[in-house]
Amino acid sequence: MEFLLTQLSGFGGAFLALVVDPLTYIYLVVSVFLGITFGALPGLTATLAVTILTGFFGNKIPLDYSLIALLGAYVGAIYGGSYPSILLNIPGTAASAATAMDGYPLAKAGRGGEALGLTTTASFIGTLIGTLALLVFVWLLLLLSKNIASPEKALLALFGILLSGTLMSEDLVIKGWISGLIGLAMAMVGLDPLLSEPRYTFGWSYMLSGFQVVPVLMGAFAVPQIIEGMRHMELGQMVQLKGRILPNMAAIRRYLPTIARSGVIGTGVGALPGVGEDVAGWVSYGVGKTVSREGDKFGKGSLEGLLSSETANNACIGGALIPLLVLGIPGSPPAAALMGAFKINNIIPGPTIDPAIILRVVAIMVLASVTMFIMGLFTARIFMKILRIPQVVFLPIVMVLTTIGSFSVGGGINDLYLMLGVGFVAYFMNLMKYPIAPLVIGVILGGLFDETFRRSLLISGGDLSVFGSRPVAAVLLALNLALILSQVPTVKRAFGKLRGRFA
Amino acid sequence: MDDETQTLRTRDFWGALALMALSVFFLWRTMDIPLWGGNRAGVSSAAWYNSAAIVPLGIFLALFVLSIALLVISVRAGGAQQALSAVGIGWDADEALRFTTIGIILFFYVAGLVPRVDFVLCSGLLITALTFGFHGGHRGRMVLSACALALCGGYAFARHLPQAEWAAHDDDWLTLVVWVILTGYMLFIGRGDRVLRAVPVIAVVAPVLLVCAMAFGFRQNVPNRGGLVFKQIEYHYYVTLRPLWRS
Numbered sequence: 001m002e003f004l005l006t007q008l009s010g011f012g013g014a015f016l017a018l019v020v021d022p023l024t025y026i027y028l029v030v031s032v033f034l035g036i037t038f039g040a041l042p043g044l045t046a047t048l049a050v051t052i053l054t055g056f057f058g059n060k061i062p063l064d065y066s067l068i069a070l071l072g073a074y075v076g077a078i079y080g081g082s083y084p085s086i087l088l089n090i091p092g093t094a095a096s097a098a099t100a101m102d103g104y105p106l107a108k109a110g111r112g113g114e115a116l117g118l119t120t121t122a123s124f125i126g127t128l129i130g131t132l133a134l135l136v137f138v139w140l141l142l143l144l145s146k147n148i149a150s151p152e153k154a155l156l157a158l159f160g161i162l163l164s165g166t167l168m169s170e171d172l173v174i175k176g177w178i179s180g181l182i183g184l185a186m187a188m189v190g191l192d193p194l195l196s197e198p199r200y201t202f203g204w205s206y207m208l209s210g211f212q213v214v215p216v217l218m219g220a221f222a223v224p225q226i227i228e229g230m231r232h233m234e235l236g237q238m239v240q241l242k243g244r245i246l247p248n249m250a251a252i253r254r255y256l257p258t259i260a261r262s263g264v265i266g267t268g269v270g271a272l273p274g275v276g277e278d279v280a281g282w283v284s285y286g287v288g289k290t291v292s293r294e295g296d297k298f299g300k301g302s303l304e305g306l307l308s309s310e311t312a313n314n315a316c317i318g319g320a321l322i323p324l325l326v327l328g329i330p331g332s333p334p335a336a337a338l339m340g341a342f343k344i345n346n347i348i349p350g351p352t353i354d355p356a357i358i359l360r361v362v363a364i365m366v367l368a369s370v371t372m373f374i375m376g377l378f379t380a381r382i383f384m385k386i387l388r389i390p391q392v393v394f395l396p397i398v399m400v401l402t403t404i405g406s407f408s409v410g411g412g413i414n415d416l417y418l419m420l421g422v423g424f425v426a427y428f429m430n431l432m433k434y435p436i437a438p439l440v441i442g443v444i445l446g447g448l449f450d451e452t453f454r455r456s457l458l459i460s461g462g463d464l465s466v467f468g469s470r471p472v473a474a475v476l477l478a479l480n481l482a483l484i485l486s487q488v489p490t491v492k493r494a495f496g497k498l499r500g501r502f503a
Numbered sequence: 504m505d506d507e508t509q510t511l512r513t514r515d516f517w518g519a520l521a522l523m524a525l526s527v528f529f530l531w532r533t534m535d536i537p538l539w540g541g542n543r544a545g546v547s548s549a550a551w552y553n554s555a556a557i558v559p560l561g562i563f564l565a566l567f568v569l570s571i572a573l574l575v576i577s578v579r580a581g582g583a584q585q586a587l588s589a590v591g592i593g594w595d596a597d598e599a600l601r602f603t604t605i606g607i608i609l610f611f612y613v614a615g616l617v618p619r620v621d622f623v624l625c626s627g628l629l630i631t632a633l634t635f636g637f638h639g640g641h642r643g644r645m646v647l648s649a650c651a652l653a654l655c656g657g658y659a660f661a662r663h664l665p666q667a668e669w670a671a672h673d674d675d676w677l678t679l680v681v682w683v684i685l686t687g688y689m690l691f692i693g694r695g696d697r698v699l700r701a702v703p704v705i706a707v708v709a710p711v712l713l714v715c716a717m718a719f720g721f722r723q724n725v726p727n728r729g730g731l732v733f734k735q736i737e738y739h740y741y742v743t744l745r746p747l748w749r750s
Contacts, residue, residue: 060721171511172576174569178522181566185529188559197536197555200529227605230633232640390698396633397709399609400626403617404713408723413618420613424606432514450558462552 007135014359018068018367027065028364031072032371033379038073039080040383042090043229043391044398046077046277050337051217052398054344055405063345063357068364070341074334075368078277078314079123079376083383086115087239095277095316098285098309105301107239114248118303119310120376121247122259126311127369129263130270130318134325135362137271141326142358145351148327150459151467154452155476156273157445160329161438162483164274168435173487175434183442184449186211193451194458206414213340213444214409215419220440221333222402223423224430229391245380251303258288258304259311266312270319274441276332277313277320284312318365325349325358329445333437339444344409509581510593515573516582517592522570530563600642604649608632611656619659619669620678621730626710628655628682634702635689651685675731682706711736 018024031053038049053073057066081096086103099119106115148156161184165176189200190210201207252259262284269280288308289298298305320331321338328350330336342349347357406419426436460466468474485491536556551557577583586592608629616625628651636648659674686703693699714733718725719740728737 060723174572178566178569181562184562188562192555194553195555199536199555199559200532227602230605230637231601232638390638392634392638393698396630399629400710400713404717404725407726408717416613416617420609432518433511453558454553457552462550
């Protein structure tokens with residue numbers, strides 16, 4: 001109880017400091033608006049919103065304010081994806097793909113206003129659930145993480161890359177792992193962190209400092225999106241919106257258990273390293289369909305289905321920030337972009353992070369969700385107008401934004417070459433169904449993995465048992481091995497036989 | 504197996520071969536990094552377990568093994584049989600043209616124009632070329648847009664390759680002329696098209712706002728500060744406008 005009170009008083013202080021600062025509102029309103037716009041426009045994503053704003057605000061304004069801009073855009077973009085899902089049957093972001101299943105039938109049935117009102121409320125409540133979990137669990141985990149040393153960090157980084165590769169693959173799981181390995185390989189470029197030995201620099205001095213995170217993020221997330229989106233597309237007929245966009249309190253009360261369950265699922269999925277809001281939305285939707293008494297109505301305009309996915313994808317944001325702040329391992333692709341912002345501000349998320357930053361993040365999340373709720377209810381019609389803008393109009397502007405953002409962070413033309421190179425590679429990887437998130441997570445965690453892996457071996461004098469002799473390390477090693485073995489065909493067949501014998 | 508999966512497996516065949524070649528190349532390059540306690544300038548470096556080569560070695564070995572696994576999967580799925588057929592790899596001439604023209608536009612914008620030409624001018628040309636070229640999906644417009652960027656970018660690249668020459672303005676003028684001609688042609692062709700009519704405004708306003716926000720709002724470096732247009736903006740900001748509120 002005392003722990004909770006201490007947490008709440010700390011949060012109260014951070015919240016008050018934010019509320020009394022007039023600049024907070026400027027950054028918040030602009031970033032949430034931009035975030036909803038990015039989410040609402042099919043072809044732009046939440047990751048892209050956070051990435052571009054990282055390039056724009058990352059190291060140009062104090063971190064306190066850039067965090068407002070980035071988190072505001074993150075919260076807004078995940079919510080904004082629901083607009084085209086409901087009105088056009090096209091998910092604005094991958095996170096809101098499950099929302100389209102029930103949102104569009106509802107809109108076609110003349111209940112579009114009600115659907116938007118409910119998604120706004122569900123997103124608001126979902127964000128708050130995720131934020132509450134962040135406030136409580138981040139501290140518990142921080143206390144535990146004090147006992148985490150180099151072997152555990154190395155295994156955790158590997159687990160994050162493997163898990164992200166496993167869960168984000170649309171096609172074969174090994175493609176996710178290959179993507180993660182390419183990211184890790186990219187992180188090896190430059191001077192190594194322990195001996196300053198140059199690696200793969202090919203005599204080019206720019207490469208000595210390694211690949212910068214922001215150009216890689218921009219290249220991996222923005223350039224393929226631009227190449228893919230630059231095509232003539234006829235947007236479907238937008239469903240005429242009937243009714244006012246208001247929260248249906250009776251439905252909210254009725255489906256409160258669903259909202260609570262989806263919030264918990266979303267937070268849990270978000271807390272898994274590298275797994276994003278889209279997975280959270282689908283998992284929650286799938287669970288809802290299985291356990292609900294109205295499961296047969298899912299996909300035909302069910303309010304419960306709509307609430308299941310939309311609460312979970314926003315709750316995932318708070319969850320995704322837990323591993324980021326506690327361990328320095330991003331919980332989702334937009335959190336990876338956020339990690340980039342921390343990196344260029346020389347903040348190292350993990351057990352040594354300044355507690356004031358965590359409390360500020362929580363306070364910003366609460367304020368961002370309130371701003372999103374108000375904007376969702378009162379300015380929805382503006383976003384519906386924005387939806388009509390064709391991709392070929394806004395994507396060239398995104399390219400200009402990406403270029404100037406990438407240039408200004410590092411201040412060099414070489415960063416632009418890097419961005420373009422990574423962008424073309426990422427486009428071909430997308431074409432062959434390789435997930436990009438594991439690559440980015442590999443680039444971000446590569447340095448940590450390299451340093452902690454070698455430090456562990458150095459401490460143990462080259463004894464590999466250091467990765468299995470400590471309790472937490474042993475658990476993590478087992479998880480890593482289980483993840484790899486679960487994809488080996490012979491092991492899969494053996495498990496299948498075992499299951500058949502016990503069934 | 505459906506057609507899409509079959510195409511993917513054929514692409515995986517080539518992808519696996521490329522990954523194998525890459526991992527072998529980088530394994531070979533990793534051999535340059537001392538692994539077994541190398542000797543540098545008379546000082547013996549660390550043991551194998553602390554070598555800078557140990558992690559990259561593991562990464563590229565794992566990549567090599569996974570690329571073999573991918574190759575096996577693709578061959579078993581018939582990817583090798585289809586590998587040399589255009590249909591097998593899902594070759595689509597329209598899509599290839601679309602990608603190639605976008606690739607040319609982005610390459611010449613980033614490599615040729617951004618370092619050497621005024622940012623407002625080159626970004627205006629980029630916005631005009633991309634929107635005009637790809638709105639409506641006309642092949643001729645895509646090629647024309649790519650040619651416009653290739654002409655300006657190629658000229659800037661060829662004429663002013665070394666950094667010492669990036670401040671020259673002849674490439675700025677060429678870009679401006681090409682931009683004006685392309686805009687005029689676009690407005691003539693797309694008289695009845697609302698989107699195309701809006702492009703010139705967007706192409707001017709968006710880069711000007713962005714570059715001004717970055718340079719004067721965030722006080723950050725922007726590409727080519729001495730460019731034709733930005734030089735004037737910067738001059739009037741500091742000499743004409745700023746004294747108004749400073750005094």
